[in-house]
Amino acid sequence: MVRVTRRYAFAASHRLHAPQLGPEENQRIYGKCNNPFGHGHNYVLEVSVRGPVDVETGRAVDLTLLDQLVQRVVLEPFDHRHLNTQVAEFASLVPTTENVALVAERRLREQWPAGWPRLEKIRIAETERNIFEVDGCSQNESR
Amino acid sequence: MVRVTRRYAFAASHRLHAPQLGPEENQRIYGKCNNPFGHGHNYVLEVSVRGPVDVETGRAVDLTLLDQLVQRVVLEPFDHRHLNTQVAEFASLVPTTENVALVAERRLREQWPAGWPRLEKIRIAETERNIFEVDGCSQNESR
Amino acid sequence: MVRVTRRYAFAASHRLHAPQLGPEENQRIYGKCNNPFGHGHNYVLEVSVRGPVDVETGRAVDLTLLDQLVQRVVLEPFDHRHLNTQVAEFASLVPTTENVALVAERRLREQWPAGWPRLEKIRIAETERNIFEVDGCSQNESR
Amino acid sequence: MVRVTRRYAFAASHRLHAPQLGPEENQRIYGKCNNPFGHGHNYVLEVSVRGPVDVETGRAVDLTLLDQLVQRVVLEPFDHRHLNTQVAEFASLVPTTENVALVAERRLREQWPAGWPRLEKIRIAETERNIFEVDGCSQNESR
Amino acid sequence: MVRVTRRYAFAASHRLHAPQLGPEENQRIYGKCNNPFGHGHNYVLEVSVRGPVDVETGRAVDLTLLDQLVQRVVLEPFDHRHLNTQVAEFASLVPTTENVALVAERRLREQWPAGWPRLEKIRIAETERNIFEVDGCSQNESR
Amino acid sequence: MVRVTRRYAFAASHRLHAPQLGPEENQRIYGKCNNPFGHGHNYVLEVSVRGPVDVETGRAVDLTLLDQLVQRVVLEPFDHRHLNTQVAEFASLVPTTENVALVAERRLREQWPAGWPRLEKIRIAETERNIFEVDGCSQNESR
Numbered sequence: 001m002v003r004v005t006r007r008y009a010f011a012a013s014h015r016l017h018a019p020q021l022g023p024e025e026n027q028r029i030y031g032k033c034n035n036p037f038g039h040g041h042n043y044v045l046e047v048s049v050r051g052p053v054d055v056e057t058g059r060a061v062d063l064t065l066l067d068q069l070v071q072r073v074v075l076e077p078f079d080h081r082h083l084n085t086q087v088a089e090f091a092s093l094v095p096t097t098e099n100v101a102l103v104a105e106r107r108l109r110e111q112w113p114a115g116w117p118r119l120e121k122i123r124i125a126e127t128e129r130n131i132f133e134v135d136g137c138s139q140n141e142s143r
Numbered sequence: 144m145v146r147v148t149r150r151y152a153f154a155a156s157h158r159l160h161a162p163q164l165g166p167e168e169n170q171r172i173y174g175k176c177n178n179p180f181g182h183g184h185n186y187v188l189e190v191s192v193r194g195p196v197d198v199e200t201g202r203a204v205d206l207t208l209l210d211q212l213v214q215r216v217v218l219e220p221f222d223h224r225h226l227n228t229q230v231a232e233f234a235s236l237v238p239t240t241e242n243v244a245l246v247a248e249r250r251l252r253e254q255w256p257a258g259w260p261r262l263e264k265i266r267i268a269e270t271e272r273n274i275f276e277v278d279g280c281s282q283n284e285s286r
Numbered sequence: 287m288v289r290v291t292r293r294y295a296f297a298a299s300h301r302l303h304a305p306q307l308g309p310e311e312n313q314r315i316y317g318k319c320n321n322p323f324g325h326g327h328n329y330v331l332e333v334s335v336r337g338p339v340d341v342e343t344g345r346a347v348d349l350t351l352l353d354q355l356v357q358r359v360v361l362e363p364f365d366h367r368h369l370n371t372q373v374a375e376f377a378s379l380v381p382t383t384e385n386v387a388l389v390a391e392r393r394l395r396e397q398w399p400a401g402w403p404r405l406e407k408i409r410i411a412e413t414e415r416n417i418f419e420v421d422g423c424s425q426n427e428s429r
Numbered sequence: 430m431v432r433v434t435r436r437y438a439f440a441a442s443h444r445l446h447a448p449q450l451g452p453e454e455n456q457r458i459y460g461k462c463n464n465p466f467g468h469g470h471n472y473v474l475e476v477s478v479r480g481p482v483d484v485e486t487g488r489a490v491d492l493t494l495l496d497q498l499v500q501r502v503v504l505e506p507f508d509h510r511h512l513n514t515q516v517a518e519f520a521s522l523v524p525t526t527e528n529v530a531l532v533a534e535r536r537l538r539e540q541w542p543a544g545w546p547r548l549e550k551i552r553i554a555e556t557e558r559n560i561f562e563v564d565g566c567s568q569n570e571s572r
Numbered sequence: 573m574v575r576v577t578r579r580y581a582f583a584a585s586h587r588l589h590a591p592q593l594g595p596e597e598n599q600r601i602y603g604k605c606n607n608p609f610g611h612g613h614n615y616v617l618e619v620s621v622r623g624p625v626d627v628e629t630g631r632a633v634d635l636t637l638l639d640q641l642v643q644r645v646v647l648e649p650f651d652h653r654h655l656n657t658q659v660a661e662f663a664s665l666v667p668t669t670e671n672v673a674l675v676a677e678r679r680l681r682e683q684w685p686a687g688w689p690r691l692e693k694i695r696i697a698e699t700e701r702n703i704f705e706v707d708g709c710s711q712n713e714s715r
Numbered sequence: 716m717v718r719v720t721r722r723y724a725f726a727a728s729h730r731l732h733a734p735q736l737g738p739e740e741n742q743r744i745y746g747k748c749n750n751p752f753g754h755g756h757n758y759v760l761e762v763s764v765r766g767p768v769d770v771e772t773g774r775a776v777d778l779t780l781l782d783q784l785v786q787r788v789v790l791e792p793f794d795h796r797h798l799n800t801q802v803a804e805f806a807s808l809v810p811t812t813e814n815v816a817l818v819a820e821r822r823l824r825e826q827w828p829a830g831w832p833r834l835e836k837i838r839i840a841e842t843e844r845n846i847f848e849v850d851g852c853s854q855n856e857s858r
Contacts, residue, residue, distance in 0.1 A: 002527045005560040011270065013156035013183035013225075018343055029343055031350070037225035040156035040183005042270050046560075053531065057447055057458055058523035063559070064460070082156075082180035094344035098288045102339065127154065127185050130349070131291040131332075145813045148846040161629055172629055174636070189846075196817065199733055200744055201809035206845070207746070237630035241574045245625065273635070274577040274618075297842065299728035299755035299797075304486055315486055317493070323797035326728035326755005328842050368728075368752035380487035384431045388482065413726065413757050416492070417434040417475075440699065442585035442612035442654075466654035469585035469612005471699050511585075511609035556583065556614050590772055601772055603779070666773035670717045674768065702778070703720040703761075 002060045003120060005048040008070055010079035013040035014095040038082060043097070044125040045074065045104065050136075051117020061117050073107040097126040105134045145203045146263060148191040151213055153222035156183035157238040181225060186240070187268040188217065188247065193279075194260025204260050216250040240269040248277045288346045289406060291334040294356055296365035299326035300381040324368060329383070330411040331360065331390065336422075337403020347403050359393040383412040391420045431489045432549060434477040437499055439508035442469035443524040467511060472526070473554040474503065474533065479565075480546020490546050502536040526555040534563045574632045575692060577620040580642055582651035585612035586667040610654060615669070616697040617646065617676065622708075623689020633689050645679040669698040677706045717775045718835060720763040723785055725794035728755035729810040753797060758812070759840040760789065760819065765851075766832020776832050788822040812841040820849045 015038040016030040026034045033039065047070055051060045077087055083095040089103045105122040112119055120136040158181040159173040169177045176182065190213055194203045220230055226238040232246045248265040255262055263279035301324040302316040312320045319325065333356055337346045363373055369381040375389045391408040398405055406422035444467040445459040455463045462468065476499055480489045506516055512524040518532045534551040541548055549565035587610040588602040598606045605611065619642055623632045649659055655667040661675045677694040684691055692708040730753040731745040741749045748754065762785055766775045792802055798810040804818045820837040827834055835851035 001564070002530060003562040003564065004527065005562070007558040007560070009270070011182050011184050013181050016344070020342060029345070029348075032223035035223050035225075035229075037228050038156050038181065038183070039154050039223040039225065040181070041154050042185045053525075053527045056449060058445070058525035058528045059458070060527050060561075062458075080175035080178050080182040082178070082182065085180050086178075096339075096344035098290065098339045098346050099344045101288060127152070129293040131293070133289040133291070135287070135289065144850070145816060146848040146850065147813065148848070150844040150846070159630070163628060172631070172634075196811075196813045199735060201731070201733070201811035201814045202744070203813050203847075205744075239625075239630035241576065241625045241632050242630045244574060272579040274579070275632075276575040276577070278573070278575065295842070297754050297756050299753050302487070306485060315488070315491075318795035321795050321797070321801075323800050324728050324753065324755070325726050325795040325797065326753070326757075327726050328757045366747035366750050366754040368750075368754065371752050372750075382482075382487035384433065384482045384489050385487045387431060413724070415436040417436070418489075419432040419434070421430070421432065438699070440611050440613055442610050461652035464652050464654075464658075466657050467585050467610065467612070468583050468652040468654065469610070470583050471612075471614045509604035509607050509611040511607075511611065514609050515607075556581070588773070592771060601774070601777075668768075668773035670719065670768045670775050671773045673717060701722040703722070704775075705718040705720070707716070707718065 001050060002053055003048055003050045004060050004063075004117075005046050005121075006063060006066060006070070008045045008047070008075060009042060010045065010075050011040060011042050012078055012081050012083050013038045014083040014090075014100075015039075016094055016096060018094055038084070041126050043078075043100070045070075046121075046123040047108065047119070048121040048123070048136075049117045050120040065113075069108065069111060069113075073111050074104045078104075097124055097130065097132045100124055101132045101134045144193060145196055146191055146193045147203050147206075147260075148189050148264075149206060149209060149213070151188045151190070151218055152185060153188065153218050154183060154185050155221055155224050155226050156181045157226040157233075157243075158182075159237055159239060161237055181227070184269050186221075186243070188213075189264075189266040190251065190262070191264040191266070191279075192260045193263040208256075212251065212254060212256075216254050217247045221247075240267055240273065240275045243267055244275045244277045287336060288339055289334055289336045290346050290349075290403075291332050291407075292349060292352060292356070294331045294333070294361055295328060296331065296361050297326065297328050298364055298367050298369050299324045300369040300376075300386075301325075302380055302382060304380055324370070327412050329364075329386070331356075332407075332409040333394065333405070334407040334409070334422075335403045336406040351399075355394065355397060355399075359397050360390045364390075383410055383416065383418045386410055387418045387420045430479060431482055432477055432479045433489050433492075433546075434475050434550075435492060435495060435499070437474045437476070437504060438471060439474065439504050440469065440471050441507055441510050441512050442467045443512040443519075443529075444468075445523055445525060447523055467513070470555050472507075472529070474499075475550075475552040476537065476548070477550040477552070477565075478546045479549040494542075498537065498540060498542075502540050503533045507533075526553055526559065526561045529553055530561045530563045573622060574625055575620055575622045576632050576635075576689075577618050577693075578635060578638060578642070580617045580619070580647060581614060582617065582647050583612065583614050584650055584653050584655050585610045586655040586662075587611075588666055588668060590666055610656070613698050615650075615672070617642075618693075618695040619680065619691070620693040620695070620708075621689045622692040637685075641680065641683060641685075645683050646676045650676075669696055669702065669704045672696055673704045673706045716765060717768055718763055718765045719775050719778075719832075720761050720836075721778060721781060721785070723760045723762070723790060724757060725760065725790050726755065726757050727793055727796050727798050728753045729798040729805075729815075730754075731809055731811060733809055753799070756841050758793075758815070760785075761836075761838040762823065762834070763836040763838070763851075764832045765835040780828075784823065784826060784828075788826050789819045793819075812839055812845065812847045815839055816847045816849045 016033040049061050053060050083090050093099050101122050101124045123133045125131045159176040192204050196203050226233050236242050244265050244267045266276045268274045302319040335347050339346050369376050379385050387410045408420045411417045445462040478490050482489050512519050522528050530551050530553045552562045554560045588605040621633050625632050655662050665671050673694050673696045695705045697703045731748040764776050768775050798805050808814050816837050816839045838848045840846045
C-alpha cells in the first residue's frame with residue numbers, strides 16, 4: 001500500500017462573515033478577514049489517495065485521470081474566483097478554509113469513480129502558517 | 144556596504160480590468176484575472192536597503208523603524224483589502240503586480256526619512272512563479 | 287472533523303550534554319552539539335488541533351485564542367533564549383529537540399482550556415532536515 | 430513516544446516502461462516519462478522512526494547510525510545513478526516512485542537493527558508536486 | 573522600469589563527460605556526475621525581463637506570449653529528455669548547468685521578438701544548493 | 716560569463732550587545748537579541764562567483780575546491796559555535812548578521828586563490844525574513 005499525494009494551487013478571494021451574527025461579533029471572530037470588500041489567498045491544495053501498487057505498471061493511481069477530476073470539480077470552479085459569490089456552496093456557508101476543505105473533499109468524493117484507490121486526505125494551506133486537513137477516515141464512514 | 148532585505152507578507156484581492164479597453168481586449172490581456180468578482184493572492188514583499196554598517200552597533204538599518212514604516216505605508220493599507228476599491232492609487236491604475244510594486248516603492252520613497260540608508264529595491268512575489276522588482280537605481284534618478 | 291495546523295517560529299540556543307555521562311560519551315552521542323558554549327537554531331513549531339467545524343462560524347478553533355496560548359506558554363519563554371539556562375524544565379533535562387517537543391506539548395496540554403478541540407500533534411523542525419513530532423494519541427491516554 | 434524524521438536527497442534518472450505492454454499502452458500510461466533515453470529528478474527522501482525518548486540522553490534514535498544505514502542501503506546505491514540499469518530491483522520492476530519508495534523501505538527494513546525504534550514511514554517526493562509514502566503499519570504486519 | 577521574473581520547471585537527465593579528457597581526469601572533475609548511465613535533476617528555470625510598464629494595461633510583458641516562447645524553445649525540447657543525446661547543442665558541449673543556462677539564454681535571445689522588453693537574466697537551479705545565472709548585460713553586448 | 720551560487724548552512728548562537736553603550740540603549744537597539752544568555756539561528760550562506768565557462772569542462776568554478784575553502788574558513792569555525800566567544804573577530808565586533816557577512820566575505824577574500832573566478836557576493840539569511848548581502852563590487856575596490 002502506498003499513499004500518493006498530488007499538489008495543486010489556486011488563487012481566490014473571499015470574505016468571512018456570518019450573516020446571523022451582528023457586526024461586532026463578526027469583527028471579533030474574523031478580524032480583518034471580515035472586510036466587506038474581501039481579500040484573497042494563494043491556496044495550496046493537496047489530494048492524497050491510498051492504494052496498492054499495480055504489479056504491471058508500478059502505479060497506485062492514474063495521475064492524469066486524478067488531475068482531470070480535481071481540475072473539473074475543484075480547480076476550474078475555485079481558481080481566480082470570489083468564493084462567496086461564485087461557488088454555489090458558499091451562498092449559505094462561510095468560506096473559511098475549514099469549509100473550503102470540506103467542500104472540496106465532498107465534491108471529489110461525490111464524483112470519485114468506483115474502483116479508484118481510496119481518497120484518504122484533503123489538505124489546504126491558506127498561507128504557509130494556516131493549514132487545514134480533512135481525513136478520509138471520517139469521510140468514508142459518512143459515505 | 145551591506146544590503147539588508149526584510150521580508151513581509153500581505154493577503155489581498157484585486158481585479159485586472161482596463162476600463163478604456165473593450166471586454167474582448169480585457170479578456171485577451173488578463174484572462175481569468177479579468178473575472179469581475181475578483182480573486183486574490185498571498186503577496187510576499189521584500190524591501191532591500193543598502194548602506195554602511197555602523198561601527199558601534201554593527202547594524203546597517205534599524206529594522207524596528209523600517210518595520211514601522213512598511214507597516215504604516217504598505218501593509219496596513221494593503222493587507223486583507225480589495226486593492227481596486229480600497230487603495231487610492233488603484234482607482235485609476237490597474238492593480239497588476241507591476242503597479243502594486245511601483246506604488247509600494249513610491250509610498251516608501253515619499254516617506255523615507257533623511258539619513259536612512261538608501262532604499263535599493265522592492266520585490267513582490269504574487270505567487271511563487273511570478274515575481275516583480277523595482278530597482279532603486281531608477282527610483283533615485285527620478286527623485 | 288477538520289485538523290487545523292498553525293505554524294510558529296522561535297530562535298533559541300542550547301547545548302546538548304548529559305551530566306551523568308563522561309566527556310567522551312557526550313562527544314560520541316552529541317558530536318559538535320556538545321560544544322560547551324552552545325549553538326542555536328531557528329525552530330519551526332506547528333500545533334495541530336482536531337475538531338468539528340462550527341456550523342455558524344465555519345471555524346474549528348479560535349486561532350486568536352490559540353495564538354495567545356502558544357505565545358504565552360511556549361514562544362515567550364523559549365524565543366531568543368538559551369534553553370538550558372532559561373527554561374525551567376531543562377535544568378534537569380537535556381534540551382534535545384525530542385525533549386523540547388515533549389515539553390512544549392506538556393505545557394500546552396496543562397493549560398489547554400476545557401471545551402477546546404483536541405490538541406492532536408506538536409511538530410518541531412530543528413532544521414529543514416530534522417523534524418520531531420509528538421502525537422496527541424499518546425498524550426490523551428496519559429492525561 | 431516521539432516521531433523523528435530525517436530528510437535526505439538524491440539525484441537519479443529513470444525511464445518508465447512496462448515491457449509486457451505495447452508502445453501505445455506505455456505512452457498512454459507514462460506519457461513523456463516513457464522517453465527511451467530517460468529523464469531525472471532530485472528526489473527528497475524522508476525516513477521517520479518512532480520510539481520512546483531515552484531518559485539519560487534525550488534522544489529517540491541515534492541519528493549518526495541512522496544516517497550511516499540510509500547512506501549505505503539507499504543513498505549510495507541510488508544517488509547519481511540510472512535506476513533501471515544500476516539498481517538490481519529495477520531490472521524487473523518499473524522504477525515509478527511508488528516502487529522506489531517500496532524498494533527503499535524494504536532495503537531499510539531488511540537491515541534494520543534489532544532494538545532500534547520502529548521504522549514508521551518512508552516518504553519520497555519526486556517533485557514538489559508528487560509525493561509517495563509507505564507507512565510502517567503495513568510493513569510491520571508483513572514482516 | 574520593472575523587472576518581471578517567471579519561474580518554470582523541467583526534469584531531465586544528463587552525464588558530465590569531456591571526451592577529450594581521460595577517464596581519471598573526468599572522474600576527478602565530475603565525480604559521480606561522470607557515471608556513464610547518467611543521472612537527473614528537477615531543474616528550476618527563471619526568466620527575467622526588464623521594461624517599462626504600459627500605462628493602459630499595467631503590464632511590462634505579455635506573460636502568455638513569454639510562456640509560449642519559453643515552452644517552445646526550452647521546456648518542450650529539454651523536459652523529460654536526456655540532454656546529451658536529445659538536445660542538439662549538447663552533442664558537442666558538456667551539459668553542465670553552466671552550459672544548460674548559456675544554451676537556454678541563446679535559444680531565447682535568438683527567437684526574442686523585436687519590441688519585447690529586454691531579456692535581462694536566465695537563472696537555473698540544478699538543486700536547491702547549486703544555482704547558475706547568465707546576465708543579460710553580457711548577452712546584449714555580444715548580440 | 717556565468718554566475719555560480721552555492722548554498723551552505725550552519726547553526727550558531729550569538730548575543731547582540733555593544734559594550735560601549737549602556738543597558739537601556741542596548742535593549743532599545745537589539746531588543747530580545749540582547750538577552751545575556753544568547754540565542755541562535757540556522758544561518759543559510761550563499762557564495763556567488765562569476766567567471767567564464769571553461770570550453771573543455773563546461774565549468775565556471777571547481778565546486779569541490781570552493782566547498783573545501785568555504786568549509787575551512789567559514790563553516791568549520793562558525794558551525795555549532797557561539798560566535799561571540801568562539802570566533803576571533805567577534806571578540807571586538809558585535810556579531811550582527813551584517814558583521815557575520817562582512818567577516819565571512821573577508822575570510823574568503825583573504826584566502827581566495829589567484830586565478831579563481833571573481834568572488835562576487837556573499838549572502839547570509841539569518842531567518843527567512845532577514846537577509847544580508849555583501850557585494851563583490853565594493854570588496855574588489857578595497858582589495
